[in-house]
Amino acid sequence: MKKLGTLLIATALLALGSCKDSGSKKKFLPPSTGGINSLMVIMDTELWRGPVGEKIRDEFAAQIIGLPQIEPKFTLTQVPPKVFKGTTTHSRSILYVEQDSTSLAHIKDNAYAKPQKVAVVTGPTEEVMIQNLDSLADRAIKAFKANEIAEAQRRFERSLSKDRALEEAFGIRLKVPSLYKVGKREDNFVWMDIQIPKGTMNIIAYEMPWDYFSNDSTFVEDIVKMRDSIGKKYIPGPYENTYMITEKAFAPYVFPAEIGGKKAAEVKGVWEIHGYPMAGPFLTYIINDKENNRKMIIEGFTFAPSEAKRDYMFELEAILKTVDFEPTPPAAD
Structure with missing residues (x-):
């Protein structure tokens, strides 16, 4: 629970800082990292192996329609909260899931890097966490995909065709x-x-x-x-x-x-x-x-x-x- 509190406090401070600071006083955010369509899932391994992890895989690694073979929406990488530090926090798309007395399901922008989307899901029981994942999944997938589209466009805009x-x-x-x-x-x-x-x-x-x-x-x-x-x-x-x-x-x-x-x-x-x-x-x-x-x-x-x-x-x-x-x-x- 302490780690989740640290996450929420950090994101809140960043949000406040972005409103109050201006010009050169703005907090520097490093560029986000990660392969296209990769999603870093921060959660305990025990949760990952159980029904909560299964719900995440069902939603975020669901089969893409329109392809001739089975391929997932996102490539998921599960990481325990204790190693969520340093460059790991720079991942472009992050899903943070933790069992906690507070029930949350929301999305933060640019918490640790830029551009970045961080979806946060918590709940006191596995049932509540699954409900919160269910309520957030569509919005989170849409936000992650839009961020990935923008990143792909940034990458190829470095050298564009001049053909008219x-x-x-x-x-x-x-x-x-x-x-x-x-x-x-x-x-x-x-x-x-x-x-x-x-x-x-x-x-x-x-x-x-x-x-x-x-x-x-x-x-x-x-x-x-x-x-x-x-x-x-x-x-x-x-x-x-x-x-x-x-x-x-x-x-x-x-x-x-x-x-x-x-x-x-x-x-x-x-x-x-x-x-x-x-x-x-x-x-x-x-x-x-x-x-x-x-x-x-x-x-x-x-x-x-x-x-x-x-x-x-x-x-x-x-x-x-x-x-x-x-x-x-x-x-x-």
């Missing part, structure tokens, strides 16, 4: 790492890709008429029809008469989203090659660009046979979420 193919073709900009190259540019289609150890990561963009999706009851069917027609026209397989389509066995998952300041649909699923045994995950955003009377489509997909694909798709998601519909400012004279 997307801007010239569609009037949009994406912050794409410089290692991605335009491999195909045709009327209403741009394809960029990068070689990875055992395959490729790909970004494509095209537009559809504003009224293409005219019936809500056939929305998913129309998405598949759209993707399949684009694949047949622009994304060939390794042999003649082979091309990309949406996997036939399972319908893609569709969620409401907002991207580039516009309402959109987020689509996750698996692609395959018609007539050839190749497949992989895709992430598509169908963006309502009413100002230009169109649906703007941007998509990322990965081909990496026998490899984990979570972090590849996460990078593609981070790139797609940088989409900007504002025109480039004119160059200074």
Whole structure:
């Protein structure tokens, strides 16, 4: 309990300090550390091995939908509270769980490093801790993921592509790492890709008429029809008469989203090659660009046979979420 008190006091002092201090008097916070999609779980090993730990694994290491194999949302590393000190406290995403007379379930920003999210869960019994985890999990996962997306974007923004193919073709900009190259540019289609150890990561963009999706009851069917027609026209397989389509066995998952300041649909699923045994995950955003009377489509997909694909798709998601519909400012004279 003493360690939890120390944690809460420290976070409270940091919060107060950030409000009262200004300029050079602000407390210095070191940069946060950790691999993308890693989560440091601070809790007693006994709790970790029991029902509380099982609840954490069920929530934070749950299977990601839209991938062809089982992969967890976060890679969890459990650390006992007694070693939660020094550089361990600099982890970018932290879940602190402890049995304590106080019942808590909240999220702190930048407690020990920056940027950082610290989710704190306590309770007098395992049942209460599990209830608090249940109430906090969705918010914590959303906060952790947003922090990870921002970190991924910070990393690849160090060296961005200067290619203007997307801007010239569609009037949009994406912050794409410089290692991605335009491999195909045709009327209403741009394809960029990068070689990875055992395959490729790909970004494509095209537009559809504003009224293409005219019936809500056939929305998913129309998405598949759209993707399949684009694949047949622009994304060939390794042999003649082979091309990309949406996997036939399972319908893609569709969620409401907002991207580039516009309402959109987020689509996750698996692609395959018609007539050839190749497949992989895709992430598509169908963006309502009413100002230009169109649906703007941007998509990322990965081909990496026998490899984990979570972090590849996460990078593609981070790139797609940088989409900007504002025109480039004119160059200074």
